[in-house]
Amino acid sequence: MLRTHTCGELRAAQIGLEVTLCGWVDSYRDHGGGLFIDLRDRYGKTQVVFSPESGAAVQEAARGLRNEDVIKVRGQVSARPAGTVNPKLITGEIEIRCVELEILNKCKTPPFLPTQQDMPGEDLRLKHRYLDLRRPAMQETLMLRSRIIKMMRDYFEEQQFIDVETPILGRSTPEGARDYLVPSRVHHGHFYALPQSPQLYKQILMMAGYDRYVQVARCFRDEDLRADRQPEFTQLDVEMAFVDKDDVIGIIDGLVQRTAKELKGLDVQLPLPQMTYDEAMERFGHDAPDLRFGMELVDATDLAAEAEFRVFKAVAEAGNRVRGINAKGAADKYSRRLIDELTEFVSNDFGAKGLAWFKCEADGKLASPIAKNFTEELLAKFKDRFEAEPGDLILIVADKFSVTCKALYALRKRLAAELKLYDPKQMHFSWIVEFPMFDHDEETDRWVAMHHPFTAPRPQDLEHLESDPGKCRAVAYDLVINGSEAGGGTMRIHDNKVQQQVFGLLGMTPEDAKERFGFLLDALQYGAPPHGGIALGIDRWVMLFGGLDNIRDCIAFPKTQRAADLMTDAPGNVDRKQLDELAIKILRPEELKK
RNA sequence: GGGGCCGUAGCUCAAUUGGUUAGAGUCCCGGACUGUCGAUCCGGAGGUUGCGGGUUCGAUCCCCGUCGGCCUCGCCA
Numbered sequence: 001m002l003r004t005h006t007c008g009e010l011r012a013a014q015i016g017l018e019v020t021l022c023g024w025v026d027s028y029r030d031h032g033g034g035l036f037i038d039l040r041d042r043y044g045k046t047q048v049v050f051s052p053e054s055g056a057a058v059q060e061a062a063r064g065l066r067n068e069d070v071i072k073v074r075g076q077v078s079a080r081p082a083g084t085v086n087p088k089l090i091t092g093e094i095e096i097r098c099v100e101l102e103i104l105n106k107c108k109t110p111p112f113l114p115t116q117q118d119m120p121g122e123d124l125r126l127k128h129r130y131l132d133l134r135r136p137a138m139q140e141t142l143m144l145r146s147r148i149i150k151m152m153r154d155y156f157e158e159q160q161f162i163d164v165e166t167p168i169l170g171r172s173t174p175e176g177a178r179d180y181l182v183p184s185r186v187h188h189g190h191f192y193a194l195p196q197s198p199q200l201y202k203q204i205l206m207m208a209g210y211d212r213y214v215q216v217a218r219c220f221r222d223e224d225l226r227a228d229r230q231p232e233f234t235q236l237d238v239e240m241a242f243v244d245k246d247d248v249i250g251i252i253d254g255l256v257q258r259t260a261k262e263l264k265g266l267d268v269q270l271p272l273p274q275m276t277y278d279e280a281m282e283r284f285g286h287d288a289p290d291l292r293f294g295m296e297l298v299d300a301t302d303l304a305a306e307a308e309f310r311v312f313k314a315v316a317e318a319g320n321r322v323r324g325i326n327a328k329g330a331a332d333k334y335s336r337r338l339i340d341e342l343t344e345f346v347s348n349d350f351g352a353k354g355l356a357w358f359k360c361e362a363d364g365k366l367a368s369p370i371a372k373n374f375t376e377e378l379l380a381k382f383k384d385r386f387e388a389e390p391g392d393l394i395l396i397v398a399d400k401f402s403v404t405c406k407a408l409y410a411l412r413k414r415l416a417a418e419l420k421l422y423d424p425k426q427m428h429f430s431w432i433v434e435f436p437m438f439d440h441d442e443e444t445d446r447w448v449a450m451h452h453p454f455t456a457p458r459p460q461d462l463e464h465l466e467s468d469p470g471k472c473r474a475v476a477y478d479l480v481i482n483g484s485e486a487g488g489g490t491m492r493i494h495d496n497k498v499q500q501q502v503f504g505l506l507g508m509t510p511e512d513a514k515e516r517f518g519f520l521l522d523a524l525q526y527g528a529p530p531h532g533g534i535a536l537g538i539d540r541w542v543m544l545f546g547g548l549d550n551i552r553d554c555i556a557f558p559k560t561q562r563a564a565d566l567m568t569d570a571p572g573n574v575d576r577k578q579l580d581e582l583a584i585k586i587l588r589p590e591e592l593k594k
Numbered sequence: 595g596g597g598g599c600c601g602u603a604g605c606u607c608a609a610u611u612g613g614u615u616a617g618a619g620u621c622c623c624g625g626a627c628u629g630u631c632g633a634u635c636c637g638g639a640g641g642u643u644g645c646g647g648g649u650u651c652g653a654u655c656c657c658c659g660u661c662g663g664c665c666u667c668g669c670c671a
Contacts, residue, residue, distance in 0.1 A: 033628030047631070067621085084629055092631090109622060111604060116620075117632080118606040123663045176671030196671080223670040348597065349667050439671095452671045506671095550664095561664065 002072055002104075008044025012093045014077045021046060021096060022104065024134065025069045026115055035062050038089075039073065039096075040115075042139045047086070047095040048073050058101050068107035068114070068131075074100035122552075126566040129557060141554055144263070145542045149216060151262060152236050152536075155255050161214040161238070166201035168194060168218070173516055175453060175506075177221035180231070188583040194220035194232075197535055199452060200520055202239040203492055206531035207523045211241035216538065225561045228484065228540060228551050232559075238489070239533030245475050245491050248534055249274075249431060252479060252487065256429050263545050266427060274431040274477075281401075285323075285409035287432050290483025292422035295415065297408050299323050300385050304398065309373035311354070315398040323404045324356075324396030326386040327415050331359040331393040339395075342411065346397065352407040356396040360388040413483065424547065428482055434458070435476040438469045438505065446507050451476050453506055454499070454520075455490040456532070462498070469505055479536065481544045489534025496524040 003022040026040035035050040050062040075098040086092035112120035114134035125132040172179045172193035179193035197219045205213050217237040253270045260266040283296045304312035304322035346352040358366040366379045386394050397407045438447040447469050461472040479487035493499045503513040542554040552558035
C-alpha cells in the first residue's frame, strides 16, 4: 500500500502519528510562508501543511502543485492551532505537517474542476468522465448503487435464491422493443440479439427446478432514450416456482421495507398498498401514478351532457369523457397567459383539442370564458363535483378516454411540481395490479401483449380469452415509487395450450410460434411448474433513493440521448476486414432508401 | 420521424431595438503575503460568438441548413 490512511479517516485521536496519504489536490492556498493543500480521495479531505519546517525542497515542490495533481505525502498528524479548526471537514480538527512529497501524476490544466460550483455542460462531463466521476456527488451515487445491489443480493440469498447467469448472446424475438443485433462470423447472415431481459431463460430455469432465481442482469433495448431510460440498463431479475402473485409481491415488499429503512430510515408499513390498473387509470390517468399527493382526476361526463356547451355535449354524447382536475388554491397563480401555456402543453404533446377551465371566485361562483354556456344550476353541480372552494382552479379535458388520461396525467404531474404539492424527499411505494392482457394496436388492427406474451391471464378471465381479449386481465403487478415504474412482473403461463392460444391471439401462426418459441413450448410439456417473477429497475431505484432526476447520473458510463458514449466515441467505425469476416456490406444512404 | 430549449474565453455566464474595441467571475501564467480553508491583494495572457450559407451599410442578435447536448411526443413486449 502506498498509503497508511485515507483522506477521510484521521481524527484528533491520531495526533502525533506519522502517516502517509495519497490523493488528488482538491485546492491549494499559498501564503508565501506557509502553504495549505486539501488532499481528496473518495473517503474525504484532509488538510496538508507545508511550512519552513517541511524543508526548502519540499516547500518548493509544493508551490508547484495545482488542482487534480495526484500526490503522496508523508508527515505527522497534528492538532490545528486554536481558532483554525475547520468544522466543515470531518478531519477538520487535524492537519498533516508534510515532510515528504511525491508527485505521482501531474495533472494538465483540466477542462473543468470536479470541485467547481457551476456544473459544467453534460457533454463535457461525459467526454471527461474520469473527472466527472471524481465529483463527490457522483461518488456518493455510485457508492449508493453499490450498497443497494449488495442489499438486494444479501436479501435474496437469505431467502434461498440462487444467482444464475444467463447468456448475453441470444436469439432475436422481434416482439416488443427493438433488439441490438450482433452478427455471427460463423453463420453468415445470422445474428445474435442482446437480451431485452433474461425472461425466457429464467422461466426455463424454473422448469429446470431452480425454484428461486435471482440475477443482476444487464438488459438492452434499442429504443429512443429519455431522462429515465438508457439503451442498456440493469435489472434485478427474480423468478420463483410454486408460488402465486402474493408470494412474489410479499418478497419484494420485504425488500422495499428493508431498503427504505436502511437507506432512508423510513418505516414502511406492509403490505404495500395495491390498486388495480383500471382504478389507477380512472383516478390518475396513468398506470404508475404519483401517490405522494392528491389532485385526482374527476369525471364530469354526465354533467357535460347537460350543458349547452357544444364541445362538452358532443364529447359526452359520443361516449367519450369529460374529466378534469381541481388545482386547489391555484386560481391566482395561473393567469390567462399561463393557462394558455398549459393549453398548449396538453394539445401539443398529448393530443387534447383544448383545455377548459373555471376559477372559483371569492363569492363561490365558477368563472370562465365558457361559463355563459352553463346554467347557474349546472355550474353549481360542477363546483360540487370538483369540490371547488374559492381560489381553486379547475382544468377540464373533453376527449377520448385515452386522451383525457394522457393530458390530465401530464397536467397533474406538472401542476404538482409547480405548486409544490409534495416534499421531494418523501417516498411512496405501491403496487398496480391486474393489468389488461392485451392492448389493441390501431395501426395494424391486432392485439399486442401489454406486458409480454408469457403473461398468465387471471383464471377467471380464461373463458373470454378468445371471445373478448380486451376484457382479459393478467396476473401482473408493477411496483411504483413516486410515480415511477420501479419494477414489474407477472405470473407466467405454465400450460402449453394456453401459451399457444395466446401466441395465436397475438397473430402468430402455429408455425411462427414453433419457429420462435419452440423451445419454450417444448419445455412446457416436460414438467413445468407454476411460476412467476419480477424485474426491478436498479438504475431507477438508485435514482429514486438518491433523489436524482436523471438516470445518467446513476450510471458510471452512460450514453447520450443519441445513444453515444462521448468518452470512447462508441459506436465507431470498424475495419473493412472485420466486416468482410461477417459478410456485411454497409449501404450508402441513397441505396438504403430503396 | 415530430415539437421545444441551448451552444459566446479552458469552465460558468453577460452583452440594450441589429451598431462602433464582445465583458465578468473562475481557471491559467507572473508577483506579493506566516494560519488559510470559496484565502486575499497586484499584474498578465486568453475569443473562427459550434460549423456553413443568406439578409443587411453593419449579425453574438434576424432567416435557412448542418453538427452537438438536453427535455419531450411517437417508440420503450
